[in-house]
Amino acid sequence: MSSTEPSPVRDLPMAGNAPAPAAETSSGEPNPIRDAIAEAIEQHAVILFMKGTPEAPACGFSARTVAILEALDTPFAAVDILPDPRIREELSAISNWPTIPQLFANGELIGGCDIVSEMYESGELAEALS
Protein backbone atom coordinates (compact mmCIF):
# COMPACT_ATOMS: atom_id res chain seq x y z
CA MET A 1 0.00 0.00 0.00
CA SER A 2 2.93 2.35 0.61
CA SER A 3 4.58 4.04 -2.28
CA THR A 4 8.13 4.01 -1.05
CA GLU A 5 9.83 4.83 -4.31
CA PRO A 6 8.80 6.36 -7.58
CA SER A 7 7.85 3.31 -9.57
CA PRO A 8 8.50 3.25 -13.29
CA VAL A 9 4.84 3.44 -14.23
CA ARG A 10 5.35 6.39 -16.50
CA ASP A 11 6.42 4.45 -19.54
CA LEU A 12 7.11 7.07 -22.10
CA PRO A 13 5.43 6.42 -25.40
CA MET A 14 8.66 5.97 -27.35
CA ALA A 15 7.19 3.45 -29.69
CA GLY A 16 3.75 4.37 -28.56
CA ASN A 17 0.72 4.11 -30.71
CA ALA A 18 -1.84 4.17 -27.97
CA PRO A 19 -4.06 7.20 -28.41
CA ALA A 20 -5.87 6.95 -25.08
CA PRO A 21 -3.44 6.96 -22.19
CA ALA A 22 -6.17 6.95 -19.49
CA ALA A 23 -4.22 9.50 -17.53
CA GLU A 24 -6.92 10.27 -14.99
CA THR A 25 -7.17 6.80 -13.56
CA SER A 26 -3.49 6.00 -13.82
CA SER A 27 -1.84 4.97 -10.57
CA GLY A 28 0.87 7.48 -11.28
CA GLU A 29 -1.58 10.31 -10.77
CA PRO A 30 -0.88 12.19 -7.52
CA ASN A 31 -3.62 11.59 -5.00
CA PRO A 32 -2.69 13.39 -1.79
CA ILE A 33 -5.89 12.53 0.04
CA ARG A 34 -5.54 8.84 -0.64
CA ASP A 35 -1.87 8.94 0.33
CA ALA A 36 -2.66 10.75 3.57
CA ILE A 37 -5.33 8.19 4.48
CA ALA A 38 -3.04 5.26 3.70
CA GLU A 39 -0.32 6.85 5.78
CA ALA A 40 -2.65 7.43 8.71
CA ILE A 41 -3.75 3.79 8.61
CA GLU A 42 -0.14 2.67 8.65
CA GLN A 43 0.99 5.00 11.37
CA HIS A 44 -1.68 4.34 13.97
CA ALA A 45 -2.04 0.98 15.67
CA VAL A 46 -5.78 1.59 15.99
CA ILE A 47 -7.58 4.17 13.88
CA LEU A 48 -11.27 4.83 13.44
CA PHE A 49 -12.76 6.65 10.47
CA MET A 50 -16.09 7.99 11.63
CA LYS A 51 -18.80 10.59 11.19
CA GLY A 52 -18.12 13.32 13.72
CA THR A 53 -15.64 13.09 16.54
CA PRO A 54 -15.37 10.69 19.49
CA GLU A 55 -16.65 13.54 21.70
CA ALA A 56 -19.49 14.38 19.33
CA PRO A 57 -20.31 11.47 17.00
CA ALA A 58 -22.65 12.46 14.17
CA CYS A 59 -24.10 9.00 13.58
CA GLY A 60 -25.35 6.21 15.83
CA PHE A 61 -23.07 3.61 14.25
CA SER A 62 -20.01 5.76 14.82
CA ALA A 63 -21.16 6.47 18.36
CA ARG A 64 -21.54 2.79 19.13
CA THR A 65 -18.11 1.96 17.76
CA VAL A 66 -16.49 4.71 19.84
CA ALA A 67 -18.32 3.45 22.93
CA ILE A 68 -16.94 -0.06 22.37
CA LEU A 69 -13.38 1.19 21.98
CA GLU A 70 -13.78 3.23 25.12
CA ALA A 71 -15.24 0.26 26.98
CA LEU A 72 -12.11 -1.70 26.04
CA ASP A 73 -9.93 1.22 27.12
CA THR A 74 -8.25 1.11 23.71
CA PRO A 75 -6.34 4.21 22.68
CA PHE A 76 -7.28 5.11 19.12
CA ALA A 77 -6.86 7.78 16.53
CA ALA A 78 -10.04 9.14 14.97
CA VAL A 79 -10.68 10.79 11.64
CA ASP A 80 -13.88 12.66 10.93
CA ILE A 81 -14.85 11.92 7.32
CA LEU A 82 -17.60 14.52 7.13
CA PRO A 83 -15.64 17.72 6.35
CA ASP A 84 -14.72 16.57 2.83
CA PRO A 85 -16.62 13.97 0.77
CA ARG A 86 -13.36 12.94 -0.90
CA ILE A 87 -12.15 11.45 2.39
CA ARG A 88 -14.92 8.90 2.31
CA GLU A 89 -14.46 8.21 -1.39
CA GLU A 90 -10.77 7.60 -1.07
CA LEU A 91 -11.11 5.63 2.15
CA SER A 92 -13.65 3.29 0.57
CA ALA A 93 -11.44 2.90 -2.49
CA ILE A 94 -8.55 1.84 -0.25
CA SER A 95 -10.55 -0.45 2.02
CA ASN A 96 -13.10 -1.81 -0.44
CA TRP A 97 -15.67 -1.14 2.24
CA PRO A 98 -18.67 1.09 1.53
CA THR A 99 -19.88 2.21 4.93
CA ILE A 100 -18.72 4.37 7.83
CA PRO A 101 -17.40 3.82 10.48
CA GLN A 102 -14.35 1.79 9.56
CA LEU A 103 -11.98 0.50 12.20
CA PHE A 104 -8.40 -0.43 11.34
CA ALA A 105 -5.88 -2.14 13.58
CA ASN A 106 -2.26 -2.72 12.65
CA GLY A 107 -2.96 -1.58 9.11
CA GLU A 108 -5.83 -4.01 8.55
CA LEU A 109 -9.54 -3.31 8.24
CA ILE A 110 -11.31 -4.88 11.21
CA GLY A 111 -14.77 -3.88 10.01
CA GLY A 112 -17.65 -1.53 10.52
CA CYS A 113 -20.00 -1.18 13.45
CA ASP A 114 -21.65 -4.59 12.97
CA ILE A 115 -18.44 -6.58 12.90
CA VAL A 116 -16.87 -4.54 15.69
CA SER A 117 -19.97 -5.13 17.85
CA GLU A 118 -20.00 -8.86 17.10
CA MET A 119 -16.30 -9.18 17.87
CA TYR A 120 -16.71 -7.18 21.06
CA GLU A 121 -19.50 -9.43 22.25
CA SER A 122 -17.55 -12.59 21.45
CA GLY A 123 -14.38 -11.26 23.06
CA GLU A 124 -12.39 -11.35 19.82
CA LEU A 125 -12.06 -7.61 19.52
CA ALA A 126 -9.66 -7.06 22.40
CA GLU A 127 -7.29 -9.55 20.84
CA ALA A 128 -7.57 -8.04 17.37
CA LEU A 129 -6.73 -4.61 18.75
CA SER A 130 -3.73 -5.67 20.77
Place this chain on the structure above:
Amino acid sequence: MPSPEDIKQRIEASITGAHAEVEDTTGGGDHFRATVTAPAFEGRSRIEQHRLVYDVFGAEIGGAIHALSLKTQTPLKTPTP
Protein backbone atom coordinates in the same frame (compact mmCIF):
# COMPACT_ATOMS: atom_id res chain seq x y z
CA MET B 1 -37.36 3.88 -2.04
CA PRO B 2 -36.55 0.20 -1.44
CA SER B 3 -38.69 -1.90 0.85
CA PRO B 4 -37.31 -4.61 3.15
CA GLU B 5 -38.83 -7.10 0.71
CA ASP B 6 -36.88 -5.54 -2.20
CA ILE B 7 -33.67 -5.78 -0.23
CA LYS B 8 -34.40 -9.38 0.71
CA GLN B 9 -35.17 -10.39 -2.85
CA ARG B 10 -32.09 -8.76 -4.27
CA ILE B 11 -29.81 -10.45 -1.76
CA GLU B 12 -31.42 -13.81 -2.35
CA ALA B 13 -31.28 -13.36 -6.14
CA SER B 14 -27.62 -12.41 -6.12
CA ILE B 15 -26.08 -14.79 -3.60
CA THR B 16 -26.64 -18.44 -4.39
CA GLY B 17 -28.65 -20.25 -1.76
CA ALA B 18 -28.96 -17.18 0.45
CA HIS B 19 -31.78 -16.65 2.87
CA ALA B 20 -32.27 -13.11 4.08
CA GLU B 21 -34.38 -11.54 6.79
CA VAL B 22 -34.62 -7.80 6.42
CA GLU B 23 -36.21 -5.12 8.53
CA ASP B 24 -36.51 -1.40 8.09
CA THR B 25 -35.10 -0.12 11.35
CA THR B 26 -36.51 3.38 11.20
CA GLY B 27 -39.53 3.00 8.95
CA GLY B 28 -38.02 5.58 6.61
CA GLY B 29 -37.02 3.22 3.80
CA ASP B 30 -33.31 3.94 4.06
CA HIS B 31 -32.03 2.19 7.20
CA PHE B 32 -32.15 -1.58 7.09
CA ARG B 33 -30.96 -4.49 9.12
CA ALA B 34 -30.41 -7.82 7.40
CA THR B 35 -29.55 -11.26 8.67
CA VAL B 36 -28.23 -13.31 5.78
CA THR B 37 -27.59 -17.03 5.81
CA ALA B 38 -25.74 -18.45 2.84
CA PRO B 39 -23.51 -21.41 2.00
CA ALA B 40 -21.33 -18.98 0.02
CA PHE B 41 -20.13 -17.52 3.32
CA GLU B 42 -18.36 -20.71 4.34
CA GLY B 43 -14.62 -20.33 4.66
CA ARG B 44 -14.80 -16.55 4.37
CA SER B 45 -13.98 -13.96 7.00
CA ARG B 46 -16.71 -11.72 8.37
CA ILE B 47 -15.36 -8.88 6.27
CA GLU B 48 -15.55 -10.96 3.10
CA GLN B 49 -19.06 -12.11 3.99
CA HIS B 50 -20.27 -8.57 4.48
CA ARG B 51 -18.57 -7.46 1.26
CA LEU B 52 -20.51 -10.11 -0.66
CA VAL B 53 -23.75 -8.57 0.58
CA TYR B 54 -22.66 -4.97 0.12
CA ASP B 55 -21.62 -5.80 -3.44
CA VAL B 56 -25.24 -6.61 -4.27
CA PHE B 57 -26.07 -2.92 -3.83
CA GLY B 58 -22.91 -1.19 -5.00
CA ALA B 59 -23.12 2.58 -4.83
CA GLU B 60 -26.63 2.46 -3.38
CA ILE B 61 -24.98 1.83 -0.02
CA GLY B 62 -24.41 5.27 1.40
CA GLY B 63 -26.78 6.64 -1.22
CA ALA B 64 -30.43 5.56 -1.37
CA ILE B 65 -29.67 2.94 1.26
CA HIS B 66 -28.23 5.04 4.01
CA ALA B 67 -27.44 2.12 6.26
CA LEU B 68 -27.51 -1.62 5.87
CA SER B 69 -26.63 -3.29 9.13
CA LEU B 70 -25.56 -6.88 8.59
CA LYS B 71 -25.34 -10.15 10.37
CA THR B 72 -24.04 -12.99 8.26
CA GLN B 73 -23.90 -16.68 8.98
CA THR B 74 -23.48 -20.01 7.27
CA PRO B 75 -26.29 -22.58 7.17
CA LEU B 76 -24.23 -24.94 9.33
CA LYS B 77 -25.10 -22.86 12.36
CA THR B 78 -28.81 -23.30 11.82
CA PRO B 79 -30.01 -26.22 13.92
CA THR B 80 -31.60 -28.90 11.84
CA PRO B 81 -35.01 -30.13 12.98
